[in-house]
Amino acid sequence: MKSSIRALAELVLKNIDVLEADCAKRGVQEPSLLDPYEPGSEFTVDDGNVQRASTIIVAAAQQLIQTVQSPQTNLLMTAYSTTLSGAIRVATEFNIADILYEAGSKGLHVKEISSACKADPIKISQILRLLASGWIFKEVKPDVFANNRNSSIMVKGIPVKKLFDAPELKYSKPEGATPALLADIGDNTVKGSSYLYEALSDPKTAFSGEANEAALCRALNTNLACWDFFELPEQRERLNRFGVAMQGMSKLEPLDVTTKGFDWEGLKKDSLVVDVGGGIGSFSLALAKEHPHLKFVVQDRGPVVEDGLERLKVLHPEELNSGRISFQEHNFFDSQPIANADVYMLKFIIHDWSNKYSEIILCRLREAAGPHSRLVIVDKVIPYICSPSESNDEFSIPGILKPDLPAPIVNMSGGITYPHLSSVVMMLYCNGQERTHDAFGQYSSQILATPI
Ligand SMILES: C[S@@+](CC[C@H](N)C(=O)[O-])C[C@H]1O[C@@H](n2cnc3c(N)ncnc32)[C@H](O)[C@@H]1O
Structure with missing residues (x-):
C-alpha cells in the first residue's frame, strides 16, 4: 500500500502541473525566492483552479513536513516563532530592506548595514541570519546580505536618508502598509501573546468580554482598551502605525472578495455608504475607486479620523476634493448621526468585540436605519479544521x-x-x-x- 507521505508528495506533484501550466499560459517562469518581488509574479489569483492547486500544494507540503519532522522539532520550532516576529520587527523598524534595496543585488556587509541603522553588527548579523534561514533576506557571501522575494516586501518606497531623518514618515507611502503591519505584529501581537495565559487563567479576566481586560492591556500595563491607549499623546507612533497596518491587513485577502462581495454596482447613483469604524478610510477609498457612483462617510474616533484626512489629502487629494469621501468623528456606541443611509458598513469591527458590545454597535445602526438601508458586515467566517x-x-x-x-x-x-x-x-x-x-x-x- 502507498504510504501517506508518498501520497502527499504525489498530491504536490500533480498540482505542480497546474501551476506550471499557468506559467506557460502567461509565458513566464515560476517566481524565484532569490529575486525581489515583482508585482504580477504570483500565480494567477483570479483562476479558481490555480488557487485550489496552490492551496493543496501548501497544505500537502506542510503536512509532509509535520509528518517527516519529529514532534519535538515541530512543536518547539512553532513555539519559537515569536522570536521570528521580533526579528522581523527589528528589520522593519531599522529599515534594513530599504538599505539593501539601495545597495542592489550584490548586497551589503553587515557592518555597513549596522552602521546605517546605528546598531550592533554582532546582533544584526544574528537577526539577519535567522531571517535568511526562514527565506527572509539572503546571505550572498559570509556576512553579506541582500533582499530576496520575501524581504523586498518590506521596502517602504522612501529613500533611506529620509527614513532616518524623518522616522515619523516611515509608513507614509502605500508601500508602507505591509511593513507597518509587520512592525505592529512584532510589537503588540507578540507582547499580547506573551500574556495570554495570565489573562485566561486569572479569575478576574478569564471570562471577560471587556476590551480593557485583554492580554495586550496586561502586557502594556494599562487599564485602558487598546484604542484608548493608542490615543495617548506618547503613543502617537503606535496609533499611526496601527491605522496604516489595517491597510496591510487587506493584502492578506483578495480585494475582490470585499469590493465585489456585495452588489455595490446595483446601488443607485450617489447612494451613501457609512463606513462605521472605517479607520483611515482605506476600504472606502478602494470601493470609491471601483464604484465611482457612490459616496462615503468614514466614521471613526477623533485622532484616527484626523490621520485618515491627512493621508487622503496627501495621497489621494482628487478623491477628497470630489466630495465623494468625507470623514466624521463618531463613537459607534453612541446614536448614529446619519439616519437612513443606503448602506451601513462594518468592516473588521464586529470581530474586535465580544457579543455584548457587538450587539450595542448593531443596535445603534438598527435604530438609525430606514426601510431600505442595508447592513454590510465584512469579517472572516472561520472554517472548522475537521472534515x-x-x-x-x-x-x-x-x-x-x-x-x-x-x-x-x-x-x-x-x-x-x-x-x-x-x-x-x-x-x-x-x-x-x-x-x-x-x-x-x-x-x-x-x-x-x-x-x-
Ligand atoms: C480593526 S480596525 C478596522 C478599521 C477599518 N474598518 C478597516 O477595515 O481598515 C477597528 C477600527 O475601529 C475603531 N474604533 C474602535 N473603537 C471605536 C469606537 N468606539 N467608535 C468608532 N470607532 C472605533 C478603531 O479606531 C479602528 O479604526
Whole structure:
C-alpha cells in the first residue's frame, strides 16, 4: 500500500502541473525566492483552479513536513516563532530592506548595514541570519546580505536618508502598509501573546468580554482598551502605525472578495455608504475607486479620523476634493448621526468585540436605519479544521466556502491560516474573536430577536 507521505508528495506533484501550466499560459517562469518581488509574479489569483492547486500544494507540503519532522522539532520550532516576529520587527523598524534595496543585488556587509541603522553588527548579523534561514533576506557571501522575494516586501518606497531623518514618515507611502503591519505584529501581537495565559487563567479576566481586560492591556500595563491607549499623546507612533497596518491587513485577502462581495454596482447613483469604524478610510477609498457612483462617510474616533484626512489629502487629494469621501468623528456606541443611509458598513469591527458590545454597535445602526438601508458586515467566517462531514450545516450561509481538501490531507485549514491566527489576535488585543459560521448564525438569530 502507498504510504501517506508518498501520497502527499504525489498530491504536490500533480498540482505542480497546474501551476506550471499557468506559467506557460502567461509565458513566464515560476517566481524565484532569490529575486525581489515583482508585482504580477504570483500565480494567477483570479483562476479558481490555480488557487485550489496552490492551496493543496501548501497544505500537502506542510503536512509532509509535520509528518517527516519529529514532534519535538515541530512543536518547539512553532513555539519559537515569536522570536521570528521580533526579528522581523527589528528589520522593519531599522529599515534594513530599504538599505539593501539601495545597495542592489550584490548586497551589503553587515557592518555597513549596522552602521546605517546605528546598531550592533554582532546582533544584526544574528537577526539577519535567522531571517535568511526562514527565506527572509539572503546571505550572498559570509556576512553579506541582500533582499530576496520575501524581504523586498518590506521596502517602504522612501529613500533611506529620509527614513532616518524623518522616522515619523516611515509608513507614509502605500508601500508602507505591509511593513507597518509587520512592525505592529512584532510589537503588540507578540507582547499580547506573551500574556495570554495570565489573562485566561486569572479569575478576574478569564471570562471577560471587556476590551480593557485583554492580554495586550496586561502586557502594556494599562487599564485602558487598546484604542484608548493608542490615543495617548506618547503613543502617537503606535496609533499611526496601527491605522496604516489595517491597510496591510487587506493584502492578506483578495480585494475582490470585499469590493465585489456585495452588489455595490446595483446601488443607485450617489447612494451613501457609512463606513462605521472605517479607520483611515482605506476600504472606502478602494470601493470609491471601483464604484465611482457612490459616496462615503468614514466614521471613526477623533485622532484616527484626523490621520485618515491627512493621508487622503496627501495621497489621494482628487478623491477628497470630489466630495465623494468625507470623514466624521463618531463613537459607534453612541446614536448614529446619519439616519437612513443606503448602506451601513462594518468592516473588521464586529470581530474586535465580544457579543455584548457587538450587539450595542448593531443596535445603534438598527435604530438609525430606514426601510431600505442595508447592513454590510465584512469579517472572516472561520472554517472548522475537521472534515466538512463532521460539521453542523444548520446555519450554512449561501456562498460560503466549505473547506474541502483531498485525502490524505487531514487538516482542513491546510495549515495555520490567517483567519485562525486573527481570531486569537482579536482575543489578545480586545477580547474579540473571529466567528465560525455557526457562531454567526446563532448570534444573528439572537440579535434579530433582541427588541430595541
Ligand atoms: C480593526 S480596525 C478596522 C478599521 C477599518 N474598518 C478597516 O477595515 O481598515 C477597528 C477600527 O475601529 C475603531 N474604533 C474602535 N473603537 C471605536 C469606537 N468606539 N467608535 C468608532 N470607532 C472605533 C478603531 O479606531 C479602528 O479604526
